[in-house]
Amino acid sequence: MNLQMFDLPAHQRRRKAPKVASLVALSIALSVATIICVYSPSLLYNPGNVPQAVPSSDSPRESIRRPEKDDEPEAANSPEIEPSEPPSSIKSDLIVAQTTLDRNNSERRSAPSPSPSQGDENEGRTRIPIQRSPEQTKRVSPVPNPAGGIDHSKLGDKESCDLFTGEWVPNPEAPYYTNSTCYGIYDHQNCMKYGRPDTNFLKWRWKPDGCELPIFDPHQFLEVVRGKSIAFVGDSLARNHMLSLMCLLSRVLYPLDVSTANDENRRWVYREYNFNVSMFWAPYLVRSERTDPNDITRPFNLYLDEFDDGWTTKVQAYDYIIISAGQWFFRPTNFYENRTLIGCLACKQDNVTQFTMNFSYERAFRTAFRAIISLANFKGVTILRTIAPSHFEGGVWDQGGDCVRTRPFNRNETVLADYNSELHKIQLKELRIAQEEGSKWGLRFRLFDVTQAMSLRPDGHPSKYGHWPTEKVTNDCEHWCLPGPIDAWNDFLQELIKREETKKSSYRYT
Missing domain, CATH: 1.20.5 (Single alpha-helices involved in coiled-coils or other helix-helix interfaces)
Known part of the structure; x- marks a missing residue:
């Protein structure tokens, strides 16, 4: 220089x-x-040169009808509570995580977000499947065991403990809320209000074999779900579960009800955590209609191959979908496929094929999972909550049956009824099919298996303590007292969501 x-x-x-x-x-x-x-x-490498995958003719990835403007959730104009908009820090982490996966695995995804004005122009959209290494696939999906069920011990990294096999053990510290501290308990589940004399049914927790299931911690849970959203899809037991979650969270915070629809779909937001909870009423999971609009006891028409727009058009933005169904399938129903009557359950029609409830149960879950897989922009986790048995003894629900026990069964004291066992097997089979198909598109389907645990809790139902003695109401041995055994479902839920979020973090840095 x-x-x-x-x-x-x-x-x-x-x-x-x-x-x-x-x-x-x-x-x-x-x-x-x-x-x-x-x-x-x-x-x-130019990702624009990646050829688009074309599904086979028998693929379940049928495109769901994109919502018209009027179909949007009513609260969509409130950006601070929109489920699809997590805080900027979380969004940045998710961008980093996806960028890392794209760089390491040469994965490319084309899923532009449709605007409401596009209407049905998005029909026929296909996903580009994420190609995962064998190790990644093992980490994402539960592995079926040779018996045809799900091997709980193979759920993924740090998940060697089977949460769902175990027994109930004493827990003198429970319950963690009361019917006085939680205002949201429905009357027919408010056993203390209606004078249930015993309280020992409240003093138990679920103990998995070989490990501990942590008791629900509302502070920890709200931190884990900060910026996220959960949709409960199903019947009154799904709502029972959701109310249990809200009661447990009431120790820390009450949500703001932002529901605007005049139906049984509800929505709440915990603004301090930008956390949203919704309930979508879908007892049959598929499209259904009453044969008598004014009488719910009359048979329903089930369109077993058609999506229920009441929830399938609204869950795309949610981080977690918890799906369940059960007792409604025992009711008299007419079955349709391709808009044609193909059979019925407990009907009195000549020249109509009589099916069992297993027929509709299987097809309903298959269609519901197919609906989720068809959502081109869904990136969340679908959790199947398995059937929770009822405990009528001495008769069926409308013929004097009751549930008067005051302590849990030991695991060797009872056997799951045949029909519950069959329904449970159907759920596991359909979940396995959904996992297989969903993995092609990078979708996660998880098992939330409460069947064994709840089969041991005949003591946790309202029975006659869901109403005043003067009311002419049948005993309730299907729903669960609040507080009660169902609170353990949120011990499970907290652990399952923590595992999912831990996996996301591990992907982010590997």
Whole structure:
């Protein structure tokens, strides 16, 4: 370098210095470009050249009707509570996580978000499946065991403990709320209000074999779900579960009810955590209609191959969908496929094929899972909560049956009724099918198996303590007292969501 340059006037030095800097910058740029071309050709890969996957003719990925403007959730104009908009810090982490996966595995996804004005123009959209390594696939999906069920011990990293096989053990610290501290308990589940004399049924917790299931911690749970959303899809037991969650969270915070629809779909937001909870009423999971609009006891028409727009058009933005169904399938129903009557359950129609409830139960779950897989922009986790048995003894529900026990069964004291066992097997089979198909598109389906645990709790139902003695109401051995055994479902839920969020973090840094 010419040292005389520093003796020049300042205005001349400013003209000469950029020339040197330009040469240095050009040299660096050429060196970086050479390194990229030689060592990292994958960085020059053009994702636009990736051919789009074409589903086979028997693929369940039928495109769901995109919602028209009037179909949007009513609270969609409130950006601060919109489920699809997590806080910016979480969004940044998710972007980093996806970028890391794209770089390491050459994965490319094309799923542009449709605007409401597009209407049905998005029908026929296909996903580009994420290609995962065998190790990643093992981490994402539960593995079926040879018996045809789900091997609980194979759920993924740090999940060697089977949460769902175990027994109830004493817990003197329970309950963690009362019917006085939680205002949201429905009357027919408010056993203390209606004078249930015993309280021992409240003093138990679920103990898995070989490990501990942590008791629900409302502070920890709200931190884990900060910026997220949960949709409960199903019948009154799904609502029972959701209310239990809200009662447990009431120790810390009450939500704001932002529901606006005049139906049984409800929505709440915990603004301090930008956390949303919704309940979508779908007792049959598929499209259904009453044969008598004014009489709910009359048979329903079930369209077993059609999506229920009441929830399938509204869950795309949610982080977690908890789906369940059960007792409604025992009711008299007419079965339709391709808009044609193909059979019925407990009907009195000549020349109509009589089916068992297993027929509709299987097809309903298959259609519900197919609906979720068809959502082109859904990136959340679907959790199947298995059937929770009722405990009528001495007769069926409308013929004097009751549930008067005051302590749990030991595991060797009872056997799951045949019909409950069959329904449970159907759920496991349909979940396995959904996991297989969903994995092609990077979708996660998880098992939430409460069947064994709840089969041991004949003591946890309202029985006659869901109403005043003067009311002519049948005993309730299907729903669960609040507080009560169903609170353990949120011990499970907390652990399952923590596992999912831990997996996301591990993907983010590997």
